Amino acid sequence: MRILIVEDEPGIASFLKEGLEEEDFSVDLAGDGEDGLKMSRSANYDIMLIDWMLPKLSGLDLCKEIRKRDKNVPIIFVTARDTLEDTVAGLKSGANDYIKKPFHFEELLERIRVQLRPIQRTGEAYKHGSLTLDTVKHSVDHDGKPVSLTQKEFALLEYLLKNKNKLCSRKDIIRDVWDIHFEYDTGVIDVYINSLRKKLGLDVSGDFIKTVRGLGYIIED
Template structure:
């Protein structure tokens, strides 16, 4: 597995590169925003670790440009920022996860493993209203039109459709979709639900992904 680490602090970069290589990952390092973006565009990586604050180009802008160019590899932010607004901004830009500095290497390692975990083979399909999700091909359609989703958006929609008609509690969604089993701000779910509804073009007359206030969400025909 090849990882691109975009980090401008030499000490942190050396520590992470050594630790990841000891875990059998191949690690390339870029120390500026423009260099990291160019490297990510030029070569295929299994995962990107991106510092938020970088010289020349922020990690947030790197993420936005890669997602706009249809790069779908998992991206984890390494950030000293800790406000909900910053977290939401990063996830809206297309990041898969983030970890706050300072962090334990073991926690970062587990988050990497979650993102690189292979999807099980399946021929299952799930529907709600005009929406169809194909697990095997990792595609979502509204009618005959394919709707491109990020990996996390797809996982969230799949979880709701697998439990269609049942209320999915917020903590259950965080544990099963984000694989986070500790106290965590579940507001991130709202960000992804809003993105899903917009991409699927769901309006008030097509309330197939319903909010159960104070509890969670439910997919209903």
């Protein structure tokens, strides 16, 4: 597995490179956002770790640029910025996950492994009103129009449709969709739900993804 680390602090970059190489990853380093962008375009990476506060091009802008040409490569922000607003902004820019400094290397390693696990498909199609999700074609249509979703958005929508008429708690979603089995900020789910609603063009009257306050989400007939 090949990883690109974009980090301007030499000590942290060296620490990550050494630890990940001990886990048999091939690691490339970039010290600023512009170099990170060039390297992201010159090679195929299995995953990228990006710091937010980078010289020349911020991690946020770097993530947005990468997403213009690669919708699928997993990206994890590794940063000291720790507010909810920062987390939301990072995920909206296209990141798959967000880990705050300081962190334990074992937690980062597990998050990397989560992102690299293959998504299991059931080979089924799910329908709800004018919405169709096909797991074989990996496609979503709503009101007769195709909807472009990220892998995680697709997996979340698939999970909700698969469990139609059943309350899906945040804990269940983090465990079954994100495949995370340790303490984790489930607020990330709300970000993805909002993104789904926006991409599906759901307004208040047509929103079939119901929020059960304090518990989770449900799609009902």
